Amino acid sequence: MNRREHDLPISKTFTFRGRATVNQMAWKSKVASLGCILCRHLELGETPANLHHVRDGQGLSQRSVDWLVVPLCKEHHQGKTGVHGGKFYQHWKMDELDLLALTIQEMACKSH
Numbered sequence: 001m002n003r004r005e006h007d008l009p010i011s012k013t014f015t016f017r018g019r020a021t022v023n024q025m026a027w028k029s030k031v032a033s034l035g036c037i038l039c040r041h042l043e044l045g046e047t048p049a050n051l052h053h054v055r056d057g058q059g060l061s062q063r064s065v066d067w068l069v070v071p072l073c074k075e076h077h078q079g080k081t082g083v084h085g086g087k088f089y090q091h092w093k094m095d096e097l098d099l100l101a102l103t104i105q106e107m108a109c110k111s112h
């Protein structure tokens with residue numbers, strides 16, 4: 001029986017998280033500097049943004065989801081038409097993973 005392999009992933013995760021902290025912070029501030037990703041997508045220009053953690057509130061935030069951040073303005077974050085507003089998909093026909101994809105796309109373009 002392979003009991004040892006069962007025990008490994010947990011400590012590995014912790015090591016990974018510890019080492020990732022600095023890069024993670026740099027990533028987060030770069031992502032935030034894009035401005036609201038939805039406003040950008042709607043061509044409303046660069047709106048000051050806060051970071052939304054993808055899958056926030058779904059009990060999965062213990063994983064290394066600090067990398068899965070999306071910049072959103074106040075309205076598109078916590079407003080009625082925001083990701084926490086409950087009707088985000090009905091409004092925009094997008095979900096938070098679409099926003100994450102847009103964010104990654106912008107970041108990839110930005111670094112060139």
Ligand SMILES: [Zn+2]
Nearest residue numbers: 036039073076
């Ligand atoms: Zn916005």
Ligand SMILES: [Zn+2]
Nearest residue numbers: 051052053056
């Ligand atoms: Zn949020």
